[in-house]
Every structure is written in structure tokens, then in C-alpha cells.
Amino acid sequence: MQRQDRVVVVGAGPVGLCLALALAQAGIPVCLIEQLGDHNLLEQVPRAGTNHPATLEMLDRIGLYEKIEPRGIIAPVFHYRERHDNRLIAAFDHIHLKDDTAFPYVLQCERIKIVDEAMAMAKAHPLIDLRLLTTFTGFTQGIDGVTARVVDPAGEAEAIGGSFLVSCEGARSIVRKDVGIAFEGFTYADRTLNVEVAYDFRQHGYAERNYISDPTEWSNLFHWKGPPDRWRVHFPTAPDDDAEALTQPAALQVRLQRFLATGRDFDIVASNLYTVHQRVAQKFRAGRAILAGDSAHVNSPIGAMGMNSGIHDAFNLADKLTAILRRGAGEDVLDRYERQRRHVAVQHTQAQTMRNKRLLAEQDPLTRQRNHDDLRRTADDPARAREFLLRSSLIASLREAERIE
Numbered sequence: 001m002q003r004q005d006r007v008v009v010v011g012a013g014p015v016g017l018c019l020a021l022a023l024a025q026a027g028i029p030v031c032l033i034e035q036l037g038d039h040n041l042l043e044q045v046p047r048a049g050t051n052h053p054a055t056l057e058m059l060d061r062i063g064l065y066e067k068i069e070p071r072g073i074i075a076p077v078f079h080y081r082e083r084h085d086n087r088l089i090a091a092f093d094h095i096h097l098k099d100d101t102a103f104p105y106v107l108q109c110e111r112i113k114i115v116d117e118a119m120a121m122a123k124a125h126p127l128i129d130l131r132l133l134t135t136f137t138g139f140t141q142g143i144d145g146v147t148a149r150v151v152d153p154a155g156e157a158e159a160i161g162g163s164f165l166v167s168c169e170g171a172r173s174i175v176r177k178d179v180g181i182a183f184e185g186f187t188y189a190d191r192t193l194n195v196e197v198a199y200d201f202r203q204h205g206y207a208e209r210n211y212i213s214d215p216t217e218w219s220n221l222f223h224w225k226g227p228p229d230r231w232r233v234h235f236p237t238a239p240d241d242d243a244e245a246l247t248q249p250a251a252l253q254v255r256l257q258r259f260l261a262t263g264r265d266f267d268i269v270a271s272n273l274y275t276v277h278q279r280v281a282q283k284f285r286a287g288r289a290i291l292a293g294d295s296a297h298v299n300s301p302i303g304a305m306g307m308n309s310g311i312h313d314a315f316n317l318a319d320k321l322t323a324i325l326r327r328g329a330g331e332d333v334l335d336r337y338e339r340q341r342r343h344v345a346v347q348h349t350q351a352q353t354m355r356n357k358r359l360l361a362e363q364d365p366l367t368r369q370r371n372h373d374d375l376r377r378t379a380d381d382p383a384r385a386r387e388f389l390l391r392s393s394l395i396a397s398l399r400e401a402e403r404i405e
């Protein structure tokens, strides 16, 4: 059935699901297209997991927060640490944001659990027509509508009509490529090694989230709720390192022991390598086709901003589409979506994630010392700590975007 007011959302990752739920709860029908099915939707490699305060407020708005909170870890404090002597450089406590948000902490809850819970809500919502095992292949658009081309689970081609098409397909967005929008930026030559281990690092003084500085091998260390309880450690690799050699169990044990010498093998749960891109789409909209989440911007995970800022896109866009489809606003509000969210992607997410990486990997001893002194002074001064946390938790980016007309 062709519904003129229906919004076609491609991709049921965290961004597509949040958008679909926010629109449906505002009374707007959605067709949500996802190539994966129930059997493999939750099998994707480990990715996002730190949910910042501003994101928690949004998830609460659609009733998702209460579902994911029991599956995650509430973490008010995060650390910057020096690797070589495991020294604490600075501890930041989100309690400084108690007057800025109802959620003065991050929730460590992995993307897969968010998708799992949001998918159950989407399945139960009468206004969401969920098409699993359905692959989007392209689209056309006219003055008052779009038609998405998909291949259904039986392998048959189908056309799905709607008022707008939102690409939440992730970084390889077909929509972005089809309309010829450049994905501007660069890809780091080195890949990051992700190792998940069942081991309680808190006994060595670590917080649930740690950014660990070192001129040769910086790391990130994050805690996730089990079972089994696990910690994710990130290590840099050299561009020409052999992928297979890097992920051999013996090589992983050596690297982990170099990180923390326990004298006993770590219980390794999983490992993988990933490539890091810093890119932003030149435009977030081409007529009735709109980009959100990783289709519009990708960045290093240091700082946990990719999924968070993608979810912020989803809520911003849901409000704009609701204004158009329910309150008769002009389509030019979508240009404001682009101005606001592209500004955040370039000026906040890209700038901050690149700065975070430089901070952890800084080679020059004097600059390292200056950076660490500055972090320490910031953490020790409540007013500066609040400013810092407003930025790291993306609240500052949302406030700034609100001022963009």
C-alpha cells in the first residue's frame, strides 16, 4: 500500500530505530527496511556502547531508557590515565552536570542491546511496518513523494512509496552515493585492535571508562555488563601489520600482559580489527532524501560520539518531519536540520574525536605534560569540569545547534 504521509526509513540500526519510534509515537506511519533478519541482526561486530546524558534523555522520551538501563552499567566517572605507570591523570565526575540533565552519568550499554530492545518496541508499534530481510537497492523521487526499491525476503523486487526517505543505512549509504553527495574527510592508515576480556580491571583502580595515554600504545578500556561481564580494550596497530597475526590468541595475550602484567592468561571473549574514518557528508539532504547517523558522518570511537550524535540526528529530524507532516511546516525546516546537525558533526564530533586521539597519542614529552596538567586542573575545578563535561557529553553541541536558525 502506498501511503503519502508515510516516511520510509532505511536501516534498523540505533539511528533508524530511534527515528522510526519517535515518528510513530508522533502518529506518523513508518516503513522501516532492514536487510538483516531476526537470526543475524544481533550478530554484528561489537561497536558503540557508551550512551551520554543527552542521549539518555532522548531514549527516555521514547520509553527506551527504562528497557536498556537494566542491561547496562551506570558510570558517573571516567578516567584519563597514564599507561606506563598506570597513574591516574584526571577523574571526571558527571555529578557536575546534575543541574544540566536528569541523567548525570553515562550508561554503558552496547549497540546490540539497544537494537534488541528498540526492535521489540518497533515490532509492537502499529504504525511501524517493519520489513526485515529486505534489501534497499535505490530510489526515485518526485515533487511530493519518494519510491524506494527493495528486494523482499523471497528475492522479489518491490517498490515502497512514502513522503520522505531517510537513509540510516550506515557508512556505506546507497542513498548518499546515488545522489552524488561527497563523503568528505579521511581514513586513518592504522587500524584499531579491539579485544574483549572477562577480567575485573576495577581491582587495579580503573573506572568503568578509561582513556589511557601513551606515546607508543595508547588505549581505551571500557566495562560492559554480562554475562559474562567483559572489558573492551582498544590498541593502535601499525598500517602494515598483518591482521591475522594481530588477532592470534598468543599475540593478544602478549599485548594484554604488556598493558597489565597479571602473570596469568586473560580470558579473551572476542577480538576484531576496525578501520577508523573521519568523514562528513557534504550535504545531509537531497530533496526528499535525507541522511542521518553513520550515513551522514563517521568518526573515531575515542569519546563515544558516533552513535550518540547519530541518535541526536534522529530526534532532531523526527521533530522536523513531524512539523511538516502534522503541523503544515514548510520543507525548508529540513534545511535547518542540515545546518544544525552538519555544524555539530564538523565543529563538535569531528573536531573533538580527532583531538581526543591526538591527546592520547601525543609524542612530545613537554606537550604531553602540559596536556595532562591541564586535564588535572580542569577536573579539579568544578566550573571548568562542568564546561568540559558539557562538551564531552554532547550537551554543549545540542545547545549550540538550538541557536542555529
Ligand SMILES: Cc1cc2nc3c(=O)[nH]c(=O)nc-3n(C[C@H](O)[C@H](O)[C@H](O)COP(=O)(O)OP(=O)(O)OC[C@H]3O[C@@H](n4cnc5c(N)ncnc54)[C@H](O)[C@@H]3O)c2cc1C
Pocket (backbone or CB within 6 Å): 010, 011, 012, 013, 014, 015, 016, 033, 034, 035, 036, 046, 047, 048, 049, 050, 051, 111, 134, 135, 136, 137, 168, 169, 170, 171, 174, 194, 274, 292, 293, 294, 295, 301, 303, 304, 305, 306, 307, 308, 309, 310
Ligand atoms: C569499535 C567501535 C566502537 C564504537 N563505540 C562507540 C561508542 O561508544 N559510542 C558511540 O556513540 N559510537 C560508537 N561507535 C560508532 C557507532 O557504532 C555508530 O556510529 C553507530 O552504530 C551508527 O548507527 P547507525 O544506525 O547510523 O548505523 P549502523 O549501526 O551501521 O546501522 C545501519 C543498519 O542499516 C542496515 N542496512 C545497511 N544497508 C542496508 C540496505 N541496503 N538495505 C537494508 N538495510 C541496510 C544495516 O544492516 C544496519 O542494521 C563505535 C564504532 C566502532 C567501530
